[in-house]
Amino acid sequence: MADERRRALSEVLDQLESSVQGDSIAISDVIEKLGHKSFASLMLVFSLISTSPASAIPGITTVVAAIVFILVVQMMIGRKCLWLPEFITRRHMSAAKLCKGIGWLRRPVHFVERYLKPRLTFLFHRPWLWLPLILILCLTLFMPVMEIVPTSGSIASAVIALFAAGLLTRDGALAVMSLVLLIAVPVAVWQFGFAG
Template identity: 70%
Template sequence: MTEGRTRALSDVLDQIESSAHGESIAVQEVVDKLGRKSFASLMLTFSLISTSPASAIPGVTAMVALIVFALAVQMAVGRKSVWLPGFVMHRQLSTQKLCKGIGWLRKPVHFVERFLRPRLQFLLHRPWFFLPLLLVLGLTLFMPFMEVIPTSGSIASAVIALFAAGLLTRDGGLVLAAMLLLSAIPVAVWYFGFSG
């Protein structure tokens, strides 16, 4: 069980890669591949896309913010199956850039997986679970504006990826790390957006 959870992140990358075909892939295909009940897997998938070089595609950060917002709201209200609006589900992603992003992510993901284990699991249950979830919701509201500030959108997506990875692997330590990293985002936005 523990070994399976620590491989959960690589498994998600494998599933995305196996669904990639043709010149582009629709968001709906990714959702169907991972399963409409896999909130954490879907949140991890799209936040990783926005963290990778694939985030260079105009509008990807804003799209990911919308998807993560919708997922977080549905998780908060206890919905059992994922719903996303049609215009999001029909959005096409470049297969080439998606696969390039997956390849770029594999090394850091393998590195992180070595340290994963179930811990601080109280953070994954109500009422504590609402704290990181509300922080993620707040973060997604600012992400569309981060596209104009280099790296800030990727940092935000990395925070969400850590949170989702913590849910997948039952590692509250990753959830805690996500909350700590969240404090670095205003600093990054200020530094890259307003310094010099």
């Protein structure tokens, strides 16, 4: 059971890769493959897409921000099944860029998985869960603006992916790490992107 949970991140990448067919893939196909009830997996996948070289797809950071925003809101209100507006689910991504991104992600994911284990699981229950969710919600509002600051959108997405990985594997240490980075990201983006 511990090994299965530890490999949860690789399994999500496997599911995403198996959903790729043809020259492009629709957002709706990704959701269908992972399941409408897999909030943590969906948050992980879309934030990882925006972290990987697939983020070079124009507008992908904004789309991912919108998806994560809607996903987090539905988590907070206790919805059991994800709903996304059709104008988002109909969007397509380049299959080649997506597969390149998945390949790029496998090495860091395998490295992280070696250290994953259930701990500090109380952080994934209310009211503790509300704090990271609210911070992620705020972060997604700034992500479209981050597209004008090179790599900042990818950094923000990586922080969200870190929290989603913790949620998926019940590793509270990752949640704490993402919480610290969530607070630091806006400061860093301003310092290096705008103030400089």
